[in-house]
Amino acid sequence: MYKIILKKNMGEGVNLYEIHAPDIASKAKPGQFIILRVHGEGERIPITIANSDQKKGTITALVQTVGKTSHLLSELNEGENIKDVVGPLGVPTDIENFGTVVCVGGGFGIAVLYPIARALKEAGNRVISIIGARRTDLLLMKKEMEDVSSEVLIATDDGSSGIKGLVTDALRNLIEEKKEKIDRVIAVGPVIMMKAVSDMTREKNIKTVVSLNPIMIDGTGMCGACRVLVGGKTKFACVDGPDFDGHLVDFNNLMNRLRFYKKEEAQSYECHNKEHHG
Amino acid sequence: MADNQGIKDMIDTKDTKTAPASGVDNKERLKIKRVGMRNQAPEERIHNFEEVPYGYSPEEASIEAKRCIQCKKPFCIEGCPVNINIPAFIKLVESGDFLGAARKIKETNSLPAICGRVCPQEDQCEKVCTVGKKKDSAPVAIGNLERFVADYEAAHGNINIEVTGSIDKKVAIVGGGPAGLTVAGDLRKMGYDVSIFEALHELGGVLMYGIPEFRLPKEIVLSNLKVLENMGVKVYKNIVVGKTFSIDELMEKKGFDAVFIGTGAGTPKFLNIPGEELSGVYSANEFLTRVNLMRSYQNEKYDTPVKRGKTLVVFGAGNTAMDSVRTGLRLGYEDARIFYRRSRKEMTARIEEVHHAEQEGIKFEFLINPVRFIGDESHTVTGVECQRMELGEPDESGRRRPIPIPGSEFITKIDAAIIAIGTNANPIVPSSTPGMNLNKWGYIIADENTGKTTKKGVFAGGDIVTGAATVILAMGAGRKAAVAIDEYLKTGTW
Ligand SMILES: Cc1cc2nc3c(=O)[nH]c(=O)nc-3n(C[C@H](O)[C@H](O)[C@H](O)COP(=O)(O)OP(=O)(O)OC[C@H]3O[C@@H](n4cnc5c(N)ncnc54)[C@H](O)[C@@H]3O)c2cc1C
Ligand SMILES: Cc1cc2nc3c(=O)[nH]c(=O)nc-3n(C[C@H](O)[C@H](O)[C@H](O)COP(=O)(O)OP(=O)(O)OC[C@H]3O[C@@H](n4cnc5c(N)ncnc54)[C@H](O)[C@@H]3O)c2cc1C
Ligand code: SF4
Ligand code: SF4
Numbered sequence: 140m141y142k143i144i145l146k147k148n149m150g151e152g153v154n155l156y157e158i159h160a161p162d163i164a165s166k167a168k169p170g171q172f173i174i175l176r177v178h179g180e181g182e183r184i185p186i187t188i189a190n191s192d193q194k195k196g197t198i199t200a201l202v203q204t205v206g207k208t209s210h211l212l213s214e215l216n217e218g219e220n221i222k223d224v225v226g227p228l229g230v231p232t233d234i235e236n237f238g239t240v241v242c243v244g245g246g247f248g249i250a251v252l253y254p255i256a257r258a259l260k261e262a263g264n265r266v267i268s269i270i271g272a273r274r275t276d277l278l279l280m281k282k283e284m285e286d287v288s289s290e291v292l293i294a295t296d297d298g299s300s301g302i303k304g305l306v307t308d309a310l311r312n313l314i315e316e317k318k319e320k321i322d323r324v325i326a327v328g329p330v331i332m333m334k335a336v337s338d339m340t341r342e343k344n345i346k347t348v349v350s351l352n353p354i355m356i357d358g359t360g361m362c363g364a365c366r367v368l369v370g371g372k373t374k375f376a377c378v379d380g381p382d383f384d385g386h387l388v389d390f391n392n393l394m395n396r397l398r399f400y401k402k403e404e405a406q407s408y409e410c411h412n413k414e415h416h417g
Numbered sequence: 418m419a420d421n422q423g424i425k426d427m428i429d430t431k432d433t434k435t436a437p438a439s440g441v442d443n444k445e446r447l448k449i450k451r452v453g454m455r456n457q458a459p460e461e462r463i464h465n466f467e468e469v470p471y472g473y474s475p476e477e478a479s480i481e482a483k484r485c486i487q488c489k490k491p492f493c494i495e496g497c498p499v500n501i502n503i504p505a506f507i508k509l510v511e512s513g514d515f516l517g518a519a520r521k522i523k524e525t526n527s528l529p530a531i532c533g534r535v536c537p538q539e540d541q542c543e544k545v546c547t548v549g550k551k552k553d554s555a556p557v558a559i560g561n562l563e564r565f566v567a568d569y570e571a572a573h574g575n576i577n578i579e580v581t582g583s584i585d586k587k588v589a590i591v592g593g594g595p596a597g598l599t600v601a602g603d604l605r606k607m608g609y610d611v612s613i614f615e616a617l618h619e620l621g622g623v624l625m626y627g628i629p630e631f632r633l634p635k636e637i638v639l640s641n642l643k644v645l646e647n648m649g650v651k652v653y654k655n656i657v658v659g660k661t662f663s664i665d666e667l668m669e670k671k672g673f674d675a676v677f678i679g680t681g682a683g684t685p686k687f688l689n690i691p692g693e694e695l696s697g698v699y700s701a702n703e704f705l706t707r708v709n710l711m712r713s714y715q716n717e718k719y720d721t722p723v724k725r726g727k728t729l730v731v732f733g734a735g736n737t738a739m740d741s742v743r744t745g746l747r748l749g750y751e752d753a754r755i756f757y758r759r760s761r762k763e764m765t766a767r768i769e770e771v772h773h774a775e776q777e778g779i780k781f782e783f784l785i786n787p788v789r790f791i792g793d794e795s796h797t798v799t800g801v802e803c804q805r806m807e808l809g810e811p812d813e814s815g816r817r818r819p820i821p822i823p824g825s826e827f828i829t830k831i832d833a834a835i836i837a838i839g840t841n842a843n844p845i846v847p848s849s850t851p852g853m854n855l856n857k858w859g860y861i862i863a864d865e866n867t868g869k870t871t872k873k874g875v876f877a878g879g880d881i882v883t884g885a886a887t888v889i890l891a892m893g894a895g896r897k898a899a900v901a902i903d904e905y906l907k908t909g910t911w
């Protein structure tokens with residue numbers, strides 16, 4: 140059992156959970172994730188470790204409520220327990236002094252990005268962050284990102300902060316208008332965003348790392364559910380990734396694989412809502 | 418029985434070299450037909466996940482036990498990887514002492530309910546049974562008897578195992594499959610302080626996530642796990658060794674005096690053909706894990722989804738392929754088929770499973786090799802293109818190599834495909850353990866008789882050493898490792 144020490148609503152549909160898991164906390168590195176199961180009949184879902192505190196023995200996760208399992212999680216309160224938490228899984232993000240690194244994040248991807256940006260900064264990089272959301276109030280971790288970046292660019296759909304538009308618009312601006320010399324781009328967020336970023340940087344020949352989020356079960360390389368096509372080769376995101384070279388990833392395939400259980404997932408969520416919320 | 422013919426037979430065989438039990442003569446014994454196991458009817462069982470064979474009744478077991486002629490040279494014992502004293506336990510069955518028979522088996526095999534169900538007996542103990550060598554005679558049903566005895570004990574006796582003594586040394590077992598469970602049980606019995614670290618949320622390894630309920634009810638695995646817990650084996654689930662802790666940390670920081678690695682083979686092989694990335698193309702491990710470990714077939718209760726459809730093709734012909742295709746059938750795929758690139762003779766699945774699959778209406782097609790999967794605009798598989806093969810010269814495995822027949826390509830419309838062509842070594846533990854040598858396929862190099870790896874204090878056994886093998890071989894490796902670990906911890910010599 141893994142106790143929820145702290146729970147905080149971060150705005151529409153996203154909750155922050157600080158979970159007591161000392162073994163994981165003492166090992167977690169940026170880019171790694173956990174797999175959790177809320178209850179004994181539940182499914183296993185992967186969630187990135189957004190932060191970890193060795194002294195307190197806790198890890199932090201930001202989870203967006205999108206279906207049944209994330210919803211069940213959101214119904215747990217501080218002091219209650221998550222049935223299973225395993226990790227840290229996956230290969231940590233490659234952290235070195237690359238020079239100037241642009242970190243692009245959207246949605247819960249910003250939570251994934253934060254520890255990476257921080258580590259990159261600590262390694263001596265100049266970190267420019269571009270974060271996006273539909274509206275200002277939906278923007279996650281703006282303050283935290285500012286603390287670890289020399290510059291934070293914001294893109295919102297409605298223009299309520301930063302530029303009106305997408306993170307890729309801000310990135311294009313950075314490259315084409317400001318002529319920024321960029322050594323590496325790290326993009327984490329919705330697949331469509333990672334694809335757009337990768338397509339843009341491919342043209343400009345800027346090395347781009349993306350963090351993929353395929354459907355997973357065990358997270359140990361045993362089942363092959365998480366396989367992704369990278370440079371025409373089959374890779375298991377849970378053991379070979381989740382980070383991959385964005386220029387080589389087959390994003391269309393990933394998007395389609397993510398949609399495969401839509402019907403079953405929707406049914407299960409609907410049943411749950413009917414049973415529990417009238 | 419006391420008719421003239423019977424008496425004549427008795428006289429004819431009075432110079433037998435075997436020692437008949439309870440006065441029944443060998444000729445009489447040899448006349449008894451092998452008692453088949455009653456099964457759930459195929460037309461019913463394809464709609465449920467309940468176990469297929471019902472098991473023997475005490476009467477049936479007693480009759481079958483009579484077929485054993487108590488050989489002076491019991492080849493069956495050598496045929497069993499853990500050398501169960503087969504004639505001795507069968508004799509106890511014949512005399513009606515079923516609990517005594519269970520104790521006899523447990524001298525060398527701690528999981529008889531499981532082995533009786535899943536051992537490929539026809540390649541092991543029963544293959545060499547003297548009775549089976551006689552013309553028109555089937556071997557003694559050793560596996561069925563073993564299963565009966567274990568089930569009888571579970572229902573009428575006490576399956577707990579006593580711990581004899583207490584030794585102040587800590588042993589870590591990495592992986593809770595048959596190999597790890599065996600080491601844990603054996604060492605705890607001697608009194609060691611034993612902890613199992615398991616990556617998943619349940620112990621059992623393939624017994625839980627791979628082999629389906631209708632072949633090995635999970636309740637049986639769970640009750641055997643309970644025995645270990647009752648003995649005081651400590652269990653830590655959700656720990657991926659190599660990620661959460663490394664082997665070095667277990668020994669240096671957590672105070673373990675020895676480690677046994679039994680992490681299984683556990684990484685699925687793919688065909689490496691175009692279209693394999695399509696949705697609806699699964700590895701057998703994924704498909705079976707969804708259904709078994711995550712119980713997705715009970716979708717009103719469990720959350721993990723599984724797809725259902727009409728046509729399913731499974732590539733491969735081992736136990737994993739049989740389990741996948743029969744699971745598919747039970748999920749509602751009406752047309753569930755096996756495509757295999759070799760011929761019937763080369764199939765590696767247990768004979769009983771192949772037989773059950775055929776009874777259930779599974780179609781087997783041989784000498785067929787897939788060349789590409791075909792998908793629709795949503796990247797979901799809709800078909801597979803295959804080519805026919807013919808058998809050429811024998812390859813390094815001694816089996817005739819299949820060669821494609823040019824121009825024989827054909828397309829089959831499918832809703833799902835499962836790839837069950839074997840596994841590779843899982844790299845997580847090997848790659849995080851410096852000083853432990855691997856062979857060229859990435860499996861751990863360990864001494865066959867002791868399980869010793871090239872790293873001091875670290876032992877290994879089961880599929881992670883041999884590559885995908887069998888439950889009983891994994892247990893046999895565990896048994897030997899337990900003896901060697903005991904010796905190492907007592908003497909300190911490596
Ligand atoms: C490495 C990795 C890191 C992730 N980190 C985060 C994170 O930090 N915060 C966060 O909110 N989400 C994260 N996700 C996504 C998260 O796992 C899914 O949102 C979650 O599984 C949805 O489950 P559900 O039951 O609530 O929704 P469902 O209704 O079951 O599914 C909604 C959608 O989520 C995806 N999904 C469903 N099941 C799984 C599964 N077992 N594995 C992966 N994706 C699945 C599918 O695209 C599906 O259509 C991560 C995914 C991966 C692979
Ligand atoms: C579908 C299927 C059907 C089969 N049918 C039969 C049959 O009928 N008869 C038969 O004899 N054999 C059968 N086999 C083969 C048999 O199951 C295996 O040979 C046997 O289970 C191997 O045992 P093991 O202990 O080495 O490994 P496994 O059973 O694979 O167990 C390994 C355990 O280690 C855990 N683990 C892995 N990595 C880590 C890590 N890093 N940290 C912690 N834990 C870890 C795994 O989660 C797992 O629980 C079948 C196999 C499959 C897949
Ligand atoms: S353990 Fe397996 S091989 Fe040994 S006697 Fe039992 S069924 Fe036969
Ligand atoms: S070989 Fe067959 S007949 Fe002989 S002792 Fe073994 S089981 Fe009995």
Ligand code: FES
Nearest residue numbers: 358360362363377
């Ligand atoms: S999630 Fe099973 S292999 Fe990656």
